[in-house]
Amino acid sequence: MAVVGSRATERRFVAAVDEIVYGARRAGFSVVSGGAIGIDTAAHEASLRIGVGTLAVLPLGSDRPYPATNEGLFERLAGASTPRSGVLFHQPLGTTPTRGMFASRNRRVVELCSHVIVVAAGLRSGSVQTGRLGLARGRHVAVVVGTPGAGLLAGAGATCLGAPASEGLALRTAAWLSGSPAEAQEPEWPEHLWFVRDRLALAGGAGVSAVDFEDPAAAMAALFEAELSGYLIEVGAGRYAPQRRAPGAS
8 A cells, every 4th residue: 555645734633644554564465655754754664664565666776765764764675674675766777857757756656556545745746646647547545634735636536534633543444445446334423413415415525614604603613523433524614524443444
């Protein structure tokens, strides 16, 4: 599976990577990522620590391991004893860097995997583009709830694994990897939030915002509670859609 995400992100998303990698080990998957600072680095480090095979796909040739600050990590990946671990240079020796090489590298990451997990992403980030490419190529795509890019991908059909600190993230990841996004389960809504659930049903795929309710102030509080509880995911500025959960989610 591919694990991708933002270079600069909150600590709680970095911590969630450990749970995701534990889920990969439970399901018998190895981890592919791009070797970048942030979520990519966290995925490789967690894999080395937990004993999961991990491959770094780098955008340039072997004479330009990028980013240079991760050279030590790349050396450990190349020398790792865990099967399916190593470093793949996406370009030949001596290639001059260009902006497009990063998008090309991301395509290779998707091609190598059957599943793609986007941990944290901005709306216009390379991680969102990787998730979109995964959906377009028929890969199973999932997101961790809590960033705008994750909301965008969820609205496009990606499965939601839950919030970064939610209990059982490793088990949900393992269940999703072993099953299919088509088996995702809808959460049970508490009775005091049924008015939000019912409004969502009427809205269809467009989702809802607080102004769609008779009492916007009360609706805003309910929407916020529903998002924190994992029933909704923000798919735009103040607009929410139902969150699909991975198989085995409670």
